[in-house]
Amino acid sequence: MQASEIVMDATEDEIIKGCIEKDPKYMEILYKRYSSKLFNCALRYTKKVEDAEDVLQDAFIRIFENMKQYNGKGTFSGWMTTIVINQALMLYRRNLQHLKYQAGDYEEIKHNIKDTSIKQSDFLTHKILLECIQNLPDGYRIVFNMHEIEGYSYDEIAEHLNCTPSTCRSQLFRAKKVLQDRVNTCINDDNNHRS
């Protein structure tokens, strides 16, 4: 344990160098330092915690194997996040054939939410928010995450998902509506439950 204490405060460059040399100590430090941040990302892109853990695991293996390819462009954590997202997209593509998602169901969802502002309540925990986003259809969830949180452009998303930018835009629009609806329902349920 002493060894890991020594490198616990290692700089990013030291960690990268250590991981290129496949030094287990530095690999552990990298994992400990970034796993929760990347797990946060993996959770948002997947349906279940188990899937998120799978994605995280595969992403870390890819990070360790391809550490040499990190060329210093952009932030290191950004590079790793991209790998996690790519891994999640791979899972999505694999599932695409098995999960039939019927767009029709969501067309019927009421788009008549007038109050678009959301009040942050104490009850709006991460758990609820995660549940709401995890229950979105795969396509919606990915577009929402990529555009709203990671800040990808429509063109970039279109390239990843193999669709047109306008499809992405409309998917995002619908995703936001559905998500908002669900979050509001959760808040109301929670408030009712409390009162």
Place this chain on the structure above:
Amino acid sequence: MKEYKDIGELYKDKFENFSPEPSPKVWEHIQMKMAKPSIAYKKFIYGAATFVGAMGLIVASLYITSNKENDNDINTAKQTTEATHQTETTKKSTQITQTEHDNQVVNQVNTVKYTDVQLSETPSFSESQASEQPTVAKQEKEEYVPHVSQIVSDKAPWNESKEKQIVSSSEIKTTPPPKTNESKLKVFVSKDTTVCENSTITLSIRNAEHIRWSSGETSQDVKVQITNSQNFHVSYKDKNGKDTMANIFVRCVPCTELTIPTAFTPNGDGLNDEFKVYASGVVHSYEIIIFNRFNKEMFRSSNINQGWDGNAMGVAQPHGLYLYVIRYMDNFNQCVERKGEFLLLRN
């Protein structure tokens, strides 16, 4: 109380500092997987092995070429000396040729690259070697049976090779062999052949000792998978203890192979939206016709790159079983007909 204008903003803010802990199993699994040698490492090992193999091949071919020239020199020298019945001169001339040979070896080493080029130009190389071989056999007196790479094909090899053996041994009889008992020994090596890509063939050698194939194997038969045209070398000692090498050239041609899917989903998701046949190798005069279960023609094309999108006369066809007939000429100009069925899947 903070208000958000947009659901995206809410999520972005909420998840910015959210740091959930993954289960400890994840790290255990990563450690387990990383403990195994990575793919890149394996690739490196394979690469190194191929390099070493290639170097070995070059060295072996060098050795053989120089060796053969040496034999020729000695034999020619011996023939001349026997004709004049001057044994002392024989020794001298042998020695002279020996030194000449040494020089040649040096030259050979200097022209490693040249030899390498010869190896890659396999057809001409093997042909030239084959044409050289009869003369080699004539000159050899110690080993009067030709150690030539003679003709063993899979189907009717042995008869053909025997005929050739008889011809060459009759020629050799003019100078009687020293050991008549061993004169029946014949070495057989598989002959040059042409095969389809990725097929596996067996190369054989008979009546030889100390067999060593260029792949490093020492058995009489070796199985090899052919992925490109290449030369195989086998070095061996015959009963007279003479080191010899034979060369087998295996030509590799792409044979036509169709990959026909068994189902497709024309739903516009970019995955398997068309029923499309993929061909490796040469395909001439291709034609595909697709029928539905009521034998009505749905689609016809003579372009292999054109797939069926599930529509006939502008009408999307229903989920179900469809039949196809494909006709084409392969690269041996043989007409091939394939029939089968596939599924059109709709949600």
